[in-house]
Amino acid sequence: MANRQDSERALARRGRVVALVIAGTMLIWLVGTALVPWLGLPVRFVFLFDMAAIAGFVWVFVNLWQIWRLRQQLNDKGQG
Numbered sequence: 001m002a003n004r005q006d007s008e009r010a011l012a013r014r015g016r017v018v019a020l021v022i023a024g025t026m027l028i029w030l031v032g033t034a035l036v037p038w039l040g041l042p043v044r045f046v047f048l049f050d051m052a053a054i055a056g057f058v059w060v061f062v063n064l065w066q067i068w069r070l071r072q073q074l075n076d077k078g079q080g
Contacts, residue, residue, distance in 0.1 A: 007074055011067055018063050025056035 032049035035041075 004074065004078065007070075011070060011074070014063065014067055018060055018067070021056060021063075022060055025053050025060070029053040 029049050029052070032052075033046050036043070036045045036049070
């Protein structure tokens with residue numbers, strides 16, 4: 001029983017990290033794209049923030065998929 005609780009805690013912790021990455025990625029992207037014209041930087045820096053946001057969201061989607069699969073495995077073990 002303790003092993004299942006430890007697994008659920010680890011999944012919850014991982015979910016919180018994913019949520020923080022989503023929030024942080026959006027915040028950095030919004031602030032970055034607003035700062036580029038304000039600082040008078042070339043437009044290519046906007047694309048830098050766009051690519052960083054895409055990379056962040058790819059990481060998020062991969063981790064969400066892994067959490068989903070681990071949750072399924074955990075539920076399958078509990079039913080068997």
